[in-house]
Amino acid sequence: MGTRSSFLLDVLMAEFGESIKRDPAAFRRKFRKMAATPFAFYRGSASLFYADMTASFADDAYLDGPTSRVWIHGDLHAENFGTYMNASGVLVFNVNDFDEAYVGPYVWDLKRFAASVALIGYAKALSDDAIGGLVAGFGEAYLTELAAIAAGGDDAIGSLTLDTTSGVLHRVLQTARLSTRVALLDVETVIDDYDRRFALMEGREGVDAAGQEAVLAAFQEYLTTLPGEVNPVEHVIKDVALRKGVGIGSAGLPSYNLLLEGRSQALENDVVLYMKQAAVPAVARYVTDEKVASYFLHQGHRTAESQRALQAYADPWLGYTTLGGVGQLVAEVSPYSADLDWDDVNEPDELRSIVRDMGRAVARMHAVADDDSSHDLVDFSTEEAIVALIGNDRAGFIGMLVDFAHRYGTQTREDHQRFVDLFRNGRLPGV
Numbered sequence: 001m002g003t004r005s006s007f008l009l010d011v012l013m014a015e016f017g018e019s020i021k022r023d024p025a026a027f028r029r030k031f032r033k034m035a036a037t038p039f040a041f042y043r044g045s046a047s048l049f050y051a052d053m054t055a056s057f058a059d060d061a062y063l064d065g066p067t068s069r070v071w072i073h074g075d076l077h078a079e080n081f082g083t084y085m086n087a088s089g090v091l092v093f094n095v096n097d098f099d100e101a102y103v104g105p106y107v108w109d110l111k112r113f114a115a116s117v118a119l120i121g122y123a124k125a126l127s128d129d130a131i132g133g134l135v136a137g138f139g140e141a142y143l144t145e146l147a148a149i150a151a152g153g154d155d156a157i158g159s160l161t162l163d164t165t166s167g168v169l170h171r172v173l174q175t176a177r178l179s180t181r182v183a184l185l186d187v188e189t190v191i192d193d194y195d196r197r198f199a200l201m202e203g204r205e206g207v208d209a210a211g212q213e214a215v216l217a218a219f220q221e222y223l224t225t226l227p228g229e230v231n232p233v234e235h236v237i238k239d240v241a242l243r244k245g246v247g248i249g250s251a252g253l254p255s256y257n258l259l260l261e262g263r264s265q266a267l268e269n270d271v272v273l274y275m276k277q278a279a280v281p282a283v284a285r286y287v288t289d290e291k292v293a294s295y296f297l298h299q300g301h302r303t304a305e306s307q308r309a310l311q312a313y314a315d316p317w318l319g320y321t322t323l324g325g326v327g328q329l330v331a332e333v334s335p336y337s338a339d340l341d342w343d344d345v346n347e348p349d350e351l352r353s354i355v356r357d358m359g360r361a362v363a364r365m366h367a368v369a370d371d372d373s374s375h376d377l378v379d380f381s382t383e384e385a386i387v388a389l390i391g392n393d394r395a396g397f398i399g400m401l402v403d404f405a406h407r408y409g410t411q412t413r414e415d416h417q418r419f420v421d422l423f424r425n426g427r428l429p430g431v
Contacts, residue, residue, distance in 0.1 A: 001427070002418075004414075004415070004418060005418045005421075005422060007051075008048060008415055008418055008419060008422070009422060009427065009428070011045075011047050011048050011051045012045065012047065012048065012419075012428070013428075013429060014047070014285075015047035015282060015285075016047075017429070017430070019253075019279075020429070020430040020431055021430060024430050024431050026244075027430070027431050028431045030044060031044075031419075031423050031428065031431060034419065035416075035419065035420050035423055035424075037123065037416070038119055038122075038123070038412050038413045038416040039079075039116070039119045039120060039123065041412065041415065041416040041419055042077065042115070042116060042119055042412050042416075043075075043077060043079065045415075045419075046074070046075050046100060046112075046282040046283070047282040047285070048415065049112055049115075049282075049408075050108070050282050050283050050285065050286040051286065052408075052411070053105075053108055053111070053286065054286045057404075057407075057408065057411075059400075059404075061400055062107055062389060062390060062397055062400065063105050063106075063107060063389075064385075064389055066380055066385045067105065067106050067107075067382070067385050067386055067389055068104065068105045069103050069104065069105075069289065069292070069378065070103065070104075070105075070106050070366060070369065070378055070382045070385075070386075071101065071102075071103055071306060071309045071310050071366070071369035071377075071378055071382075072101065072102060072103065072104050072105070072106060072108060072109045072283070072366075073095055073098065073100070073101055073109050073310060073362075073365065074098075074099075074100030074101045074102050074104075074109075074281050074282070074283045074306075075097065075099070075100035075112070075282075076095065076109040076110075076112045076113045076116075076362065077112060077113060077115075077116035078113065078116040078117055078120055078342065078355075078358070079116070079339070079340075079342065080095060080096060080097045081093065081094065081095055081096060081339075081340060081358060081361070082094075082096045082172075082337055082338060082339040082340065083172060083173055083176035083336060083337060083338045083339075084096065084315070084334055084336060084337060085334060085336040086312070086313035086314075087313040087314065087315070087316045088313050090159075090161055090313075091161060091162060091173050091176055091177055091336060092159050092160060092161055092313075093160040093161075093165065093169050093172060093173055093340075093357075093361070094159070094160060094311065094361050094364075094365070095310070095311070095361055095362065095365050096337075098303060098306050098307035098310060098311070099278065099279070099281070099303055099329075100281040100282060100283060101281065101302075101303065101306030101307060101309075101310060102281045102283045102284050102287060102292070102302070102306065103287065103289070103292045103377060103378065104283050104286075104287045106366055106382070106386060108283070109362065109366070110139070110142065110362070110401060111401065111404050111405075111408070113138065113358070113362065114135045114138065114139070114401045114402070114404060114405035114408075115404065115405050115408040115409055115412065117131065117134050117135050117138065117355060117405060118131050118135065118405040118406060118408070118409030119409050119412060119413070120342055121134055121351075121409075122409060122413070124346060126348075128406060130348065131405065131406070131409075132402045132405070132406065133352070134351055134352060134355045135355075135398075135401055135402045135405045136398050136401070136402055137352050137355050137356045137359070138355045138356065138358060138359040138401070139359065139397065139398040139401045139402075140356070140359070140394075140398060141355075141356040141357070141358075141359030141360050141363070142359035142360070142362055142363045143363075143387075143390065143394055143397065143398075144360075144363075145157060145359065145360040145363035145364065146363040146366065146367060146383050146386060146387055147383075147387050149363065149364070149367045149383045150367075150381070150383040150384045150387045156364075157360055158364075159312070159361075159364065160173075160357055160360070160361055161173070162174070162177070165357065166353070167350055167353050167354075168340065168344075168345055168350050168353070168354055169340070169353075169354060169357055172338050172339075172340050173338075175338045176336045176337065176338035177336075179335050179336050179337075179338065180335060181268065181269060181270075181335040182268045183335065184272065184333070184335040185267075185268070185270055185272070187199075188257070188259075188272055188333070189239075189259060189270070189272075191267070195238065195267070196238060196239070196259060196267055196270055197238065197239040197259065198239045198240075198241040198257060198259055200241065203243060203244050204241050204242065204243050204244070204257065205241065205242050205244070206241060206242070207240045207241060207242050207256070211240075211242070212240050214323060214324065215240050215256055215258070215275065215323065216237060216240075218275065218321045218322060218323040218328060219237060219258065219275070219321070219330075221321040221322065222275070222319045222320065222321035222328075222330045223235065223319070225304070225319035225320050225321065226316070226317070226318075226319045227308075227316070228316065235260070235261075236260060236261040237258055237259065237260055237261075238259045238260065238261060238270065239258075239259040240256060240257070240258055240259075241256065241257045241259075242254065242255075242256055242257075243255040243256065243257055243274070243276075253276060253277045253279060254276070254277055255274055255275065255276035255277070256274065256275040256276070257272060257273070257274055257275075257333070258272070258273040258274075258275060259271075259272055260272075260273060271317070271332060272332065272333040273317060273330055273331065273332055273333065274330070274331060274332075274333055275321070275323065275328050275329070275330045276328060276329055277299075277300075277323070277326055277327070277328055278298070278299035278300040278302065278303045278320075278327050278328060278329045279299060280299060281299075281302070291377075292377065295377050297320075297327070298320075298322060298326070298327025299327040299329075300320035300321060300322065300327030300328040300329045300330075301320045301327060302327075303320070303329045304318055304319055304320040304329055304330075304331075305320075309368070309369035309377075309378075310365050310366075310368060310369050311365070311368065312364070312368050315331050315332055315334070317330070317331055317332040318330070318331045318332075319331075340354070363383075366382050366383065366386070367382060367383040369382065
């Protein structure tokens with residue numbers, strides 16, 4: 001086995017080894033999904049990315065003390081964007097899935113995204129120049145929006161909404177706008193004796209009395225973590241179900257669905273929540289900072305606090321609790337969720353427009369989580385610190401991102417093949 005293959009194996013086993021022992025079947029499914037394409041491998045191997053960020057790809061350029069400790073998404077790739085209805089009732093296209101969020105170097109977010117663009121571009125048979133242009137457009141949009149926010153916001157474009165988008169992203173938002181709560185409930189639930197309960201299906205099963213009692217106790221604890229007032233009618237739980245095999249990043253982690261009475265006793269406004277066990281984020285193994293680690297009660301608290309820090313007007317149902325002594329994240333299963341399908345985007349102009357919009361979204365995410373937020377872990381203006389650090393060297397900064405995207409895209413394609421060879425030849429212990 002080569003040196004790189006050994007390194008890859010060591011990193012993956014350090015990250016997933018204990019979880020594989022608990023649920024090897026879930027990880028066989030996860031690894032099969034990762035084996036499908038280099039991008040799927042990249043999505044499922046954030047731990048390898050961060051191991052490289054602190055080893056063979058370590059680079060302190062455009063970093064200083066403060067900008068090395070800002071709220072970051074932790075798994076910022078091109079497929080972690082989608083729509084949601086914010087707390088103000090506005091449909092927004094933005095970064096989603098904050099399971100890996102933490103505090104660390106802001107450039108790690110940008111590099112992880114840039115490499116994902118290189119992988120998508122390669123899969124679409126784009127030239128290196130075209131891929132470099134996409135990454136440069138992302139970096140330029142990020143810096144322009146961040147500078148505008150730092151200057152007071154008058155020239156900032158703002159959130160990606162129906163009013164500020166066009167083309168593909170506008171259509172995604174329009175699709176989300178057509179969604180309804182009733183449609184979600186019709187998929188997730190059935191009517192039984194004039195009331196709703198969860199539909200049991202593959203991947204979702206009922207919960208016994210003891211399990212329900214534990215989940216209900218965790219739910220009461222969760223309610224104390226919600227910001228503001230919630231309609232007391234909505235505290236009534238009508239049903240609980242256990243989910244299994246949810247998502248490429250959640251292999252082996254138990255998750256529950258809770259069906260709540262809506263704002264009235266009418267059946268069309270019931271609310272579906274998920275309560276899922278939160279795991280240690282991959283990046284946390286590579287950010288050795290006791291101030292950061294000790295800030296969080298548990299991983300559910302970390303995930304919820306990180307999302308609140310990084311997302312303006314976050315889901316009002318977002319909170320946390322413990323179940324069996326383990327931290328849990330709780331949030332709504334949104335009826336208004338729609339994702340961008342990259343398979344449908346192939347025209348260069350559309351690709352450039354989308355990637356630039358994502359650059360603006362990332363700038364807003366980094367700018368939200370600082371001294372102006374309700375969180376004191378990052379107590380300075382991140383946008384001002386980043387803009388001041390880069391100064392007049394925007395071209396150098398963007399060149400650094402483009403160069404990294406090409407190099408790490410190539411590395412990931414090679415690592416994907418190494419991973420497939422390890423997996424198919426039985427070299428991944430436990431699966």
